[in-house]
Amino acid sequence: MNQLSDRINNLATSATLAMAAKARELRAEGKDIIGLSLGEPDFNTPDFIKDAAIEAINQNYNSYTPVDGYVELKEAIITKFKRDNNLNYTLPQVVVSTGAKQSLANIAAVMLNPGDEVILPCPYWVSYSDIVKLSDGVPVEVQTSIDTDFKMTAEQLEAAITPKTKMIWYSSPCNPSGSVYSKAELRALADVLKKHPNIYIVSDEIYEHINFKGGHFSMAEFEDMFDRTITVNGVSKAFAMTGWRIGYIGAPDWIARACNKMQGQITSGANCIAQRAVITALEADPSSIKYMVDEFKERRKLILNLLSEIEGFKTNEPEGAFYVFPNISSYFGKTIKGKTINNASDFSLFLLEEALVATVTGEAFGNKDCIRISYAASQKEIIEAIKRIKTALS
Ligand code: PMP
Ligand code: GLU
Numbered sequence: 001m002n003q004l005s006d007r008i009n010n011l012a013t014s015a016t017l018a019m020a021a022k023a024r025e026l027r028a029e030g031k032d033i034i035g036l037s038l039g040e041p042d043f044n045t046p047d048f049i050k051d052a053a054i055e056a057i058n059q060n061y062n063s064y065t066p067v068d069g070y071v072e073l074k075e076a077i078i079t080k081f082k083r084d085n086n087l088n089y090t091l092p093q094v095v096v097s098t099g100a101k102q103s104l105a106n107i108a109a110v111m112l113n114p115g116d117e118v119i120l121p122c123p124y125w126v127s128y129s130d131i132v133k134l135s136d137g138v139p140v141e142v143q144t145s146i147d148t149d150f151k152m153t154a155e156q157l158e159a160a161i162t163p164k165t166k167m168i169w170y171s172s173p174c175n176p177s178g179s180v181y182s183k184a185e186l187r188a189l190a191d192v193l194k195k196h197p198n199i200y201i202v203s204d205e206i207y208e209h210i211n212f213k214g215g216h217f218s219m220a221e222f223e224d225m226f227d228r229t230i231t232v233n234g235v236s237k238a239f240a241m242t243g244w245r246i247g248y249i250g251a252p253d254w255i256a257r258a259c260n261k262m263q264g265q266i267t268s269g270a271n272c273i274a275q276r277a278v279i280t281a282l283e284a285d286p287s288s289i290k291y292m293v294d295e296f297k298e299r300r301k302l303i304l305n306l307l308s309e310i311e312g313f314k315t316n317e318p319e320g321a322f323y324v325f326p327n328i329s330s331y332f333g334k335t336i337k338g339k340t341i342n343n344a345s346d347f348s349l350f351l352l353e354e355a356l357v358a359t360v361t362g363e364a365f366g367n368k369d370c371i372r373i374s375y376a377a378s379q380k381e382i383i384e385a386i387k388r389i390k391t392a393l394s
Pocket of ligand 2: 014016017037038039040101126127175
């Protein structure tokens with residue numbers, strides 16, 4: 001008998017992690033799976049960061065850290081916010097957590113009451129919706145399409161707002177579409193939000209450095225939005241540190257204090273060695289990670305070229321992150337190799353079984369017509385994967 005809580009029974013499994021686990025399982029059975037499902041840089045963490053961690057171990061950093069992070073790390077974050085984002089946060093406004101995922105979970109827990117609505121421009125990062133639901137919030141999906149580069153317009157935002165709207169959450173550069181909101185586009189959204197002073201904004205900037213056109217802009221840079229914006233960031237993507245589990249926020253004092261209180265009861269401070277290493281990562285000039293960004297840019301060009309040769313893959317041109325999000329709906333209703341494809345999940349499963357390529361269904365990101373392909377893989381793997389997909393579909 002299932003005696004688990006409704007809370008966990010109603011929670012969806014993370015589709016990105018589930019697909020990665022499935023690919024791992026199939027590999028263990030001897031299948032040659034190419035994994036393009038997980039958004040995880042395939043680079044090693046840079047040596048200068050690893051050295052800082054080894055040094056921290058040798059210096060006996062082994063105790064609990066302050067719940068909201070070492071002061072030296074918070075200072076490095078404040079300097080980074082100023083240097084890269086023109087944002088002036090103070091110590092009480094910064095909280096370090098066990099990954100940006102925990103930062104987001106903290107925010108939902110401290111901001112949402114049952115029934116509070118959170119506007120999620122689609123496609124959104126896979127976990128937003130369930131993190132919101134876990135805190136009894138109600139995700140309100142706003143559909144966008146390739147025609148607007150998968151960005152929500154001011155009119156769409158206005159139309160989605162109700163008396164119950166508490167927050168809006170978005171990522172830019174966006175996981176999964178790679179879209180980057182320009183300053184003007186953010187201003188248009190801010191102008192709508194200005195009329196609704198009780199709505200708070202989560203600006204997830206974890207892909208900030210993986211931006212191929214430059215010009216990253218933070219919502220909190222607008223003076224009239226600073227007190228209403230929670231800027232979320234982390235080191236997983238930019239520094240190839242997914243497993244180190246460090247994320248952080250800059251937020252109004254009262255929100256930061258609440259997040260600190262929340263994690264004081266559920267996790268305490270983040271890992272001490274990882275925190276010391278991240279001080280070194282954030283103090284480094286962003287040019288130290290340019291080689292990874294340059295490589296992602298090459299791979300983007302490669303994968304867009306290769307995908308353009310396959311019939312029925314319609315893509316936008318992602319300006320950041322390391323994903324493409326092709327619309328593959330022209331395959332719906334078709335039967336290939338005896339398998340009928342009725343939706344994006346069927347399509348993604350077809351690619352796994354027939355091309356041995358792992359992708360993620362767009363349904364996990366609030367879009368039923370697309371799949372997400374991560375190009376955080378070698379050029380050789382990308383070439384082989386797209387060749388297999390082409391063959392399986394022809
Ligand atoms: N936000 C976005 C948009 C992401 O893609 C991810 C995936 N890593 C996260 C937050 C969470 O990152 P982490 O917990 O690894 O810091
Ligand atoms: N953020 C990555 C992704 O979207 C990692 C997986 C996860 O944390 O869900 O694939």
